[in-house]
Amino acid sequence: xxxxxxxxxxxxxxxxxxxxxxxxxxxxxxxxxxxxxxxxxxxxxxxxxxxxxxxxxxxxxxxxxxxxxxxxxxxxxxxxxxxxxxxxxxxxxxxxxxxxxxxxxxxxxxxxxxxxxxxxxxxxxxxxxxxxxxxxxxxxxxxxxxxxxxxxxxxxxxxxxxxxxxxxxxxxxxxxxxxxxxxxxxxxxxxxxxxxxxxxxxxxxxxxxxxxxxxxxxxxxxxxxxxxxxxxxxxxxxxxxxxxxxxxxxxxxxxxxxxxxxxxxxxxxxxxxxxxxxxxxxxxxxxxxxxxxxxxxxxxxxxxxxxxxxxxxxxxxxxxxxxxxxxxxxxxxxxxxxxxxxxxxxxxxxxxxxxxxxxxxxxxxxxxxxxxxxxxxxxxxxxxxxxxxxxxxxxxxxxxxxxxxxxxxxxxxxxxxxxxxxxxxxxxxxxxxxxxxxxxxxxxxxxxxxxxxxxxxxxxxxxxxxxxxxxxxxxxxxxxxxxxxxxxxxxxxxxxxxxxxxxxxxxxxxxxxxxxxxxxxxxxxxxxxxxxxxxxxxxxxxxxxxxxxxxxxxxxxxxxxxxxxxxxxxxxxxxxxxxxxxxxxxxxxxxxxxxxxxxxxxxxxxxxxxxxxxxxxxxxxxxxxxxxxxxxxxxxxxxxxxxxxxxxxxxxxxxxxxxxxxxxxxxxxxxxxxxxxxxxxxx
RNA sequence: AGCGGGAUGGGAUAGCCAGGAGAUUCCGCCGGGCUCAUAACCCGGAGAUCGGUGGUUCAAAUCCACUUCCCGCUACCA
Numbered sequence: 001x002x003x004x005x006x007x008x009x010x011x012x013x014x015x016x017x018x019x020x021x022x023x024x025x026x027x028x029x030x031x032x033x034x035x036x037x038x039x040x041x042x043x044x045x046x047x048x049x050x051x052x053x054x055x056x057x058x059x060x061x062x063x064x065x066x067x068x069x070x071x072x073x074x075x076x077x078x079x080x081x082x083x084x085x086x087x088x089x090x091x092x093x094x095x096x097x098x099x100x101x102x103x104x105x106x107x108x109x110x111x112x113x114x115x116x117x118x119x120x121x122x123x124x125x126x127x128x129x130x131x132x133x134x135x136x137x138x139x140x141x142x143x144x145x146x147x148x149x150x151x152x153x154x155x156x157x158x159x160x161x162x163x164x165x166x167x168x169x170x171x172x173x174x175x176x177x178x179x180x181x182x183x184x185x186x187x188x189x190x191x192x193x194x195x196x197x198x199x200x201x202x203x204x205x206x207x208x209x210x211x212x213x214x215x216x217x218x219x220x221x222x223x224x225x226x227x228x229x230x231x232x233x234x235x236x237x238x239x240x241x242x243x244x245x246x247x248x249x250x251x252x253x254x255x256x257x258x259x260x261x262x263x264x265x266x267x268x269x270x271x272x273x274x275x276x277x278x279x280x281x282x283x284x285x286x287x288x289x290x291x292x293x294x295x296x297x298x299x300x301x302x303x304x305x306x307x308x309x310x311x312x313x314x315x316x317x318x319x320x321x322x323x324x325x326x327x328x329x330x331x332x333x334x335x336x337x338x339x340x341x342x343x344x345x346x347x348x349x350x351x352x353x354x355x356x357x358x359x360x361x362x363x364x365x366x367x368x369x370x371x372x373x374x375x376x377x378x379x380x381x382x383x384x385x386x387x388x389x390x391x392x393x394x395x396x397x398x399x400x401x402x403x404x405x406x407x408x409x410x411x412x413x414x415x416x417x418x419x420x421x422x423x424x425x426x427x428x429x430x431x432x433x434x435x436x437x438x439x440x441x442x443x444x445x446x447x448x449x450x451x452x453x454x455x456x457x458x459x460x461x462x463x464x465x466x467x468x469x470x471x472x473x474x475x476x477x478x479x480x481x482x483x484x485x486x487x488x489x490x491x492x493x494x495x496x497x498x499x500x501x502x503x504x505x506x507x508x509x510x511x512x513x514x515x516x517x518x519x520x521x522x523x524x525x526x527x528x529x530x531x532x533x534x535x536x537x538x539x540x541x542x543x544x545x546x547x548x549x550x551x552x553x554x555x556x557x558x559x560x561x562x563x564x565x566x567x568x569x570x571x572x573x574x575x576x577x578x579x580x581x582x583x584x585x586x587x588x589x590x591x592x593x594x595x596x597x598x599x600x601x602x603x604x605x606x607x608x609x610x611x612x613x614x615x616x617x618x619x620x621x622x623x624x625x626x627x628x629x630x631x632x633x634x635x636x637x638x639x640x641x642x643x644x645x646x647x648x649x650x651x652x653x654x655x656x657x658x659x660x661x662x663x664x665x666x667x668x669x670x671x672x673x674x675x676x677x678x679x680x681x682x683x
Numbered sequence: 684a685g686c687g688g689g690a691u692g693g694g695a696u697a698g699c700c701a702g703g704a705g706a707u708u709c710c711g712c713c714g715g716g717c718u719c720a721u722a723a724c725c726c727g728g729a730g731a732u733c734g735g736u737g738g739u740u741c742a743a744a745u746c747c748a749c750u751u752c753c754c755g756c757u758a759c760c761a
Contacts, residue, residue, distance in 0.1 A: 016761095017761065019761085020759070022759070023759080023760085026760080026761090027761095028760060028761045029760085029761050030761085031761060032761050033761090062759060144759090156757095158759095217700070218687085218688085220700095222686095222687075297761075298760090298761030299687080299688090299761075300759095300760080300761065301761080326761090327761065328688080328761090329688095329755075329760080329761065330760095330761075331754090331755085335754090335755090336754085336755055336756085336758095336760085337758095337760060337761090338758065338760070339758060339759080339760050344760080367695095367696085368695095368696070368697095369696085369697080371688090372688080372689085372696095373688075373689090373754085373755080375695090380695075380710095383695090383709080383710060384695095384709075384710090387709065387710070388709075390721065390723090391721075391723060391724080392723095392724090394721065394723095395720060395721060395723055395724065396720085396724085398720060398721070399719055399720035399721090399723085399724080400719090400720085402719070402720065403719050403720080406719085407719095441696095441697085442697085445697090445708075445709095449708085455720095455723095455724055455725070456724090456725065456726095458719075458720090458724085458725090459716095459717070459719095459724060459725040459726085460725075460726095462717075462718095462719085463719070464717090464718075464719045464720095465717095465719095531720095531721055532721090533721080534721085535721070
């Protein structure tokens with residue numbers, strides 16, 4: 001494309017999406033951080049000067065809400081998670097060159113600088129908007145402090161996002177029928193001045209940017225719809241205490257929206273790294289475009305990194321990212337990961353099981369394409385790491401080095417054959433190409449393929465049948481292959497690569513080796529190796545899987561129990577309506593006895609079922625929200641009461657022609673006492 | 684229905700953007716070899732008309748149109 005291939009002479013900063021300091025890390029998070037870490041290490045293997053930075057995302061409404069629930073300050077709450085993240089990442093060999101958090105001084109100052117620059121450049125304007133206000137709590141209600149109805153699709157939604165319906169980002173003031181989440185009372189809208197970044201100012205830039213952007217195709221395609229269309233202004237302030245104060249007069253009671261200061265942390269950590277080490281220039285990279293910026297994120301925050309963030313950068317005269325790589329999600333046993341249902345493997349849990357972190361790293365980087373969802377099951381995990389890492393890599397390294405030490409006390413004195421040299425050189429080329437395509441799977445598998453070649457090679461030459469003089473060149477080749485495998489595999493399994501490096505008694509760190517070292521001679525003398533990988537045995541897999549299933553079941557029964565409790569306490573009867581209707585009004589309802597003939601769930605809907613109901617004159621199709629509440633197979637034959645003249649509606653694309661009457665939250669279906677025929681009028 | 688993603692030998696996965704030889708690799712299966720090595724490794728074999736239909740093309744898993752089916756979207760989950 002428009003960019004020079006890696007390695008380049010300029011410096012590169014790789015970032016991972018900021019973890020939100022609001023909960024524990026699980027393997028879903030780990031996928032991003034491991035991949036970004038491996039990618040950075042991979043770039044270094046090519047000889048690229050690259051650093052890897054990220055930080056904890058400390059601000060925002062959810063943290064304020066959750067901290068309040070716990071009765072601690074938001075800062076204390078967020079810092080606690082931040083510290084936990086800092087401790088956890090190294091355990092997975094995720095080594096940030098700099099890891100900060102958005103509440104520190106560097107980020108606070110730099111964020112204010114961004115805003116001042118936007119103002120200077122004339123991209124900020126003030127606009128009166130409606131902000132939800134809780135009169136009882138005497139408080140503004142930003143984002144998730146308010147819930148209501150989505151103006152676009154009519155679903156129940158949170159203040160900042162239509163989470164249950166159309167998934168749109170909602171600007172303040174958009175949500176209808178606002179209700180305070182603090183008190184449960186209806187909120188009122190009050191007019192309030194807020195600051196907006198005018199995205200339309202940089203629309204043209206964004207349109208060019210998206211065409212220059214490298215990375216995964218989902219990141220390149222998903223935002224097109226927005227960027228090509230009319231860009232709405234981005235509200236950058238909130239009525240809250242927790243956050244970075246808006247710099248400027250008359251706005252002291254406003255803080256910046258969390259998505260303003262969060263991505264700026266990428267710059268802040270780069271700056272901190274530069275200042276701490278003195279061997280990186282953050283300004284040329286971030287301000288002048290004299291360098292490369294690669295963002296690695298989860299696919300849920302593509303919009304922020306391909307629309308808002310590049311707009312923020314451009315509006316402040318900063319450089320644009322070279323690439324955005326968005327990973328797919330991680331599924332557990334084929335189903336979506338869910339923290340609330342405890343369908344998750346937590347980082348701590350994995351470590352407690354004593355399975356080597358490098359195994360997870362390899363699996364996460366190579367189990368599927370970067371932007372594809374990856375399915376995690378212990379079964380699949382074990383199959384892959386056992387056969388590829390233990391059987392192919394581990395076995396080759398061990399047999400080759402053992403042979404070398406037993407017969408030659410190290411690397412035999414011989415030249416590397418042309419065949420092996422070519423094979424290694426090919427692997428180096430493929431590896432470089434893969435990384436330039438942001439294709440970690442190919443890069444990782446290429447390293448394993450080299451070990452597989454080693455197994456073929458040793459098998460084909462059968463050095464055990466040769467005398468030492470004849471075997472020497474063969475083993476020389478094998479040791480070279482071992483060294484090359486260690487170098488190429490290091491970004492994926494850094495600790496294990498260290499072990500190989502130690503086994504062949506190399507002096508320098510394998511982390512500092514580049515792919516060029518694949519063809520450099522290994523030390524002449526080294527001692528007997530040890531087995532590199534321990535397999536995850538079948539019994540262990542069963543055990544791990546059982547634990548996981550039990551955990552998920554326990555969580556779902558807990559949930560049911562707690563739901564039961566909450567429902568029990570809510571069984572207060574609704575108050576009787578005061579207003580009376582006339583007999584005529586009542587007569588306007590055409591109520592009929594019906595008999596259900598067929599019932600089936602509507603695909604894609606959680607609660608809706610499609611019913612066919614015989615009402616004497618005809619069979620009606622009626623949609624009812626009872627999928628969860630009744631066994632659909634048992635409904636045919638049941639007699640029900642329906643409203644026959646209700647206006648038609650379309651739900652999930654299915655027409656509903658009438659309404660089934662049911663009592664209460666459990667949808668207890670109304671029926672007749674005797675056996676009136678279908679179609680009988682009810683009066 | 685909307686948004687996003689998918690459909691490739693028994694299972695899993697690559698290739699699709701930049702159409703072209705035998706469609707990749709892993710697991711499993713069948714047969715053989717080796718015994719230096721973690722019951723591992725190596726060789727050979729069976730097994731896919733690449734969801735369907737139509738189109739473009741000398742040529743389509745790959746491009747276009749239509750279509751069927753599947754998955755995620757009650758969580759702050761990357």
